[in-house]
Amino acid sequence: MQSKIKNWLDSGAPFVWLNAGAVSVSVVMVVGLIALIAVRGLGHFWPSDIAVFDYAFAPDSESSQLMGEFIDEETVLRARAGNPAYAGATIKRHLLKTGNRDISGLDFSWILDAGIKHKTYPDDAMVVERREWGNFYGFLNSVQLDGHNLQNNATLWATLEQAITQNNAVFDEIRYIEKNLIGGINYKMEKLRLKERELVLKEENTPVNLQALIAQREALQLAYNSHTATLETLYATLNSASLTATTADGQAVSIALSKVIRVYRPNAMSLPDKVLFYFEKFWEFLTDDPREANTEGGIFPAIFGTVLMVIIMAVIVTPFGVIAAVYLREYATQNLITRLIRIAVNNLAGVPSVVYGVFGLGFFVYFLGGSIDQLFFPESLPAPKFGTPGLLWASLTLAILTVPVVIVATEEGLSRVPRAIREGSLALGATKAETLWRTVLPMTTPAMITGLILAVARAAGEVAPLMLVGVVKLAPSLGVDGNAPFLHLDRKFMHLGFHIYDVGFQSPNVEAAQPLVYATALLLVVLIIILNLTAIRIRNSLREKYRAAEQT
Amino acid sequence: MAAEKIEKYAEDIAVTESSTATRTHAIDMNNIVDTAVDMKLANEKTCIAVSNFSLFYSGKQALKNISLTIPEKRATAFIGPSGCGKSTLLRCFNRMNDLIEGVTTAGNIKLEGNDIFDKSINVADLRRRVGMVFQKPNPFPKSIYENVAYGLRIQGIKDRRTIDTVVEKSLRGAALWDEVKDRLEDLAMGLSGGQQQRLVIARAIAIEPEVILLDEPASALDPVSTLKIEELIYGLKDKYTIVIVTHNMQQAARVSDYTTYMYMGEMIEFNDTSTLFTNPHKKMTEDYITGRYG
Ligand SMILES: Nc1ncnc2c1ncn2[C@@H]1O[C@H](COP(=O)(O)OP(=O)(O)O)[C@@H](O)[C@H]1O
Numbered sequence: 101m102q103s104k105i106k107n108w109l110d111s112g113a114p115f116v117w118l119n120a121g122a123v124s125v126s127v128v129m130v131v132g133l134i135a136l137i138a139v140r141g142l143g144h145f146w147p148s149d150i151a152v153f154d155y156a157f158a159p160d161s162e163s164s165q166l167m168g169e170f171i172d173e174e175t176v177l178r179a180r181a182g183n184p185a186y187a188g189a190t191i192k193r194h195l196l197k198t199g200n201r202d203i204s205g206l207d208f209s210w211i212l213d214a215g216i217k218h219k220t221y222p223d224d225a226m227v228v229e230r231r232e233w234g235n236f237y238g239f240l241n242s243v244q245l246d247g248h249n250l251q252n253n254a255t256l257w258a259t260l261e262q263a264i265t266q267n268n269a270v271f272d273e274i275r276y277i278e279k280n281l282i283g284g285i286n287y288k289m290e291k292l293r294l295k296e297r298e299l300v301l302k303e304e305n306t307p308v309n310l311q312a313l314i315a316q317r318e319a320l321q322l323a324y325n326s327h328t329a330t331l332e333t334l335y336a337t338l339n340s341a342s343l344t345a346t347t348a349d350g351q352a353v354s355i356a357l358s359k360v361i362r363v364y365r366p367n368a369m370s371l372p373d374k375v376l377f378y379f380e381k382f383w384e385f386l387t388d389d390p391r392e393a394n395t396e397g398g399i400f401p402a403i404f405g406t407v408l409m410v411i412i413m414a415v416i417v418t419p420f421g422v423i424a425a426v427y428l429r430e431y432a433t434q435n436l437i438t439r440l441i442r443i444a445v446n447n448l449a450g451v452p453s454v455v456y457g458v459f460g461l462g463f464f465v466y467f468l469g470g471s472i473d474q475l476f477f478p479e480s481l482p483a484p485k486f487g488t489p490g491l492l493w494a495s496l497t498l499a500i501l502t503v504p505v506v507i508v509a510t511e512e513g514l515s516r517v518p519r520a521i522r523e524g525s526l527a528l529g530a531t532k533a534e535t536l537w538r539t540v541l542p543m544t545t546p547a548m549i550t551g552l553i554l555a556v557a558r559a560a561g562e563v564a565p566l567m568l569v570g571v572v573k574l575a576p577s578l579g580v581d582g583n584a585p586f587l588h589l590d591r592k593f594m595h596l597g598f599h600i601y602d603v604g605f606q607s608p609n610v611e612a613a614q615p616l617v618y619a620t621a622l623l624l625v626v627l628i629i630i631l632n633l634t635a636i637r638i639r640n641s642l643r644e645k646y647r648a649a650e651q652t
Numbered sequence: 653m654a655a656e657k658i659e660k661y662a663e664d665i666a667v668t669e670s671s672t673a674t675r676t677h678a679i680d681m682n683n684i685v686d687t688a689v690d691m692k693l694a695n696e697k698t699c700i701a702v703s704n705f706s707l708f709y710s711g712k713q714a715l716k717n718i719s720l721t722i723p724e725k726r727a728t729a730f731i732g733p734s735g736c737g738k739s740t741l742l743r744c745f746n747r748m749n750d751l752i753e754g755v756t757t758a759g760n761i762k763l764e765g766n767d768i769f770d771k772s773i774n775v776a777d778l779r780r781r782v783g784m785v786f787q788k789p790n791p792f793p794k795s796i797y798e799n800v801a802y803g804l805r806i807q808g809i810k811d812r813r814t815i816d817t818v819v820e821k822s823l824r825g826a827a828l829w830d831e832v833k834d835r836l837e838d839l840a841m842g843l844s845g846g847q848q849q850r851l852v853i854a855r856a857i858a859i860e861p862e863v864i865l866l867d868e869p870a871s872a873l874d875p876v877s878t879l880k881i882e883e884l885i886y887g888l889k890d891k892y893t894i895v896i897v898t899h900n901m902q903q904a905a906r907v908s909d910y911t912t913y914m915y916m917g918e919m920i921e922f923n924d925t926s927t928l929f930t931n932p933h934k935k936m937t938e939d940y941i942t943g944r945y946g
């Protein structure tokens with residue numbers, strides 16, 4: 101027996117088991133994490149059925165009618181459920197999304213399982229998705245369209261859906277005019293104001309110079325007036341229509357169609373309908389702006405901000421890191437000082453990221469940005485242009501945060517380029533710089549990209565330093581738009597990582613926010629995976645090309 | 653027992669005597685042969701002249717007071733046991749040793765009368781005039797075409813037509829054209845070792861150097877490829893001055909006009925190849941070429 105155990109130990113099997121166990125635990129954790137956020141996040145967009153039932157919160161109390169979506173259920177100890185009048189040591193209860201926040205003040209409530217009676221799923225239970233106040237749950241009564249009151253009509257639902265589609269088209273048009281056209285005019289107006297201020301500062305505000313500005317301003321004003329006129333007519337068409345509905349407890353409510361995004365009756369929907377609806381909602385999540393303090397709508401600005409920031413960071417960090425690595429490995433004499441620099445660079449990667457945030461705020465934002473404002477944009481002072489957190493400073497801060505990774509990876513790549521290849525190039529009369537540029541650096545690209553992958557993965561997931569140097573809860577405009585110079589490095593931006601924190605912990609409506617936190621987290625993970633996979637593919641194809649050469 | 657010992661002793665004496673005899677004989681030969689080489693060399697134009705040249709790797713002497721003239725448009729071979737400094741000397745001709753830290757030299761090397769270690773010499777220009785082929789084929793991780801065009805691109809030549817012509821001519825010159833003409837855009841690493849080495853030679857001749865240095869160019873190749881390379885080198889010496897390092901004596905005999913035997917950083921003998929192999933005038937050379945060395 102003893103020798104059997106000894107044999108088993110000697111065979112190395114326990115070590116193999118230990119290794120396999122460690123790998124399995126890691127795999128289970130990663131898969132489990134992604135599965136958790138995927139299930140929790142993605143379920144949010146599914147059109148759940150609407151239940152209508154009688155509910156009494158105590159056995160002897162009078163029951164009232166409720167309707168809503170069952171979101172979650174749990175079984176808790178009596179005391180935790182607030183010692184209800186129903187019997188039992190543990191109490192089963194459900195989280196019900198009742199919507200109608202404008203009427204009842206809350207749109208989620210915990211209800212006791214024992215109090216539910218006569219639960220049905222009527223086909224005509226309606227959900228109204230609104231731009232404000234969240235969802236409305238109820239039954240459709242009538243539609244007011246063009247001054248007519250349509251009621252009890254067989255085609256009432258179809259009419260309503262059609263009206264809403266039309267309304268949404270108008271709404272999109274309004275949004276386009278407001279955001280792009282009027283936004284553009286405002287942007288130009290602001291530029292004119294700055295130009296005027298500049299003239300005043302330079303004491304060149306001669307009547308001739310000012311006249312030109314005034315003429316431009318008048319032209320803009322004219323355009324602005326015509327846009328507002330269009331807007332007024334559009335708003336008039338929007339506001340004319342409305343619908344009336346009754347809630348589960350019989351209250352009649354009137355909702356203007358201009359506030360409605362869509363209406364649907366989940367209980368009457370077939371499975372293909374629901375799938376279609378699901379993807380529509382998911383698409384909206386990806387492409388829309390957030391609403392209602394980020395608890396509803398989409399997260400497009402956050403995706404855009406994250407990607408844009410990572411791209412700008414990559415554009416800054418790659419040349420910088422590569423140049424530093426080339427100097428360290430190829431030109432600097434290898435002595436104590438280069439060794440110290442190398443150690444310092446490696447340790448820089450371990451500094452907590454919030455420290456970089458503080459540095460970025462102090463050095464980039466206040467010092468550099470402040471100086472830039474004084475030197476180049478005196479006309480906009482006291483309002484700062486670059487002397488305030490923004491896209492450029494956030495990208496720069498993350499660039500210095502990730503530059504050690506790029507340096508280390510590039511140095512490693514440079515050291516792998518065989519001597520024979522360098523000598524071959526030098527023997528043909530190439531100078532050292534030409535050899536570097538034409539042969540060594542191309543062979544180092546896979547290593548550089550490896551460094552960049554690591555840098556991007558780290559930068560896309562950072563939140564703490566960004567909170568100090570440029571990320572905001574809600575950015576009024578994207579970093580790229582149609583107004584010259586098209587890329588606005590001074591603007592603040594939204595970021596997925598910060599969005600998760602904001603929605604999850606700063607939101608007034610915890611229940612509504614929760615699934616969005618998961619969905620956003622999933623998206624952030626997916627985004628990082630996509631960025632990485634792209635880089636890995638590029639690297640592998642390059643590496644294939646250079647592998648044979650590296651063995652000489 | 654005693655008789656055996658005496659016999660052995662007598663034998664030893666005989667050996668010593670005979671070797672002394674050969675040495676005396678060799679010394680006699682020496683003067684005659686030296687004059688013959690000198691006369692032969694007098695008809696050659698000097699390409700590289702090495703005089704009293706020594707080289708130290710961080711203080712450790714690797715070349716000891718070498719003097720040597722390498723004739724133009726001839727193939728000169730360096731032979732000698734491994735570690736004797738053949739590569740070191742060869743790499744002085746295009747100043748490849750500049751890359752190694754701690755190398756110091758004494759004496760001088762002249763290429764067509766100009767000291768290559770002179771301050772006014774541009775090393776890149778020197779290397780354009782003195783091409784080099786290394787022991788292991790080292791094509792760049794680029795297409796076959798780009799490998800050959802590399803030297804031209806370095807010189808700033810952009811005209812596609814010029815480059816096309818030179819690439820074809822060089823590949824033909826390296827006897828590789830027929831094998832690769834249909835796949836010029838393929839990666840050079842896809843070629844066989846022998847083809848790669850010929851590609852590297854094509855790359856070197858594309859910039860029309862005056863001298864081509866070859867450091868054991870066939871030692872990593874199979875016999876068939878070796879033969880091809882040898883034929884190629886044999887053909888190249890009409891147009892270029894060739895200096896080839898080899899540890900293969902048959903190879904030296906086959907391709908070179910002159911041969912230098914080196915040992916422990918010293919030049920032992922420099923001679924016309926056929927003389928050196930059939931009638932060496934130094935005992936050490938004879939030992940080496942007859943395989944009695946080491
Ligand atoms: N980079 C170097 N640093 C120090 N010593 C070297 C270096 N290269 C060669 N040597 C030494 O110089 C001597 C000659 O080497 P080498 O010219 O390569 O010999 P060969 O080519 O004849 O085999 C050897 O003793 C070798 O150890």
Ligand SMILES: [Mg+2]
Pocket residue numbers: 738739740867
């Ligand atoms: Mg050698």
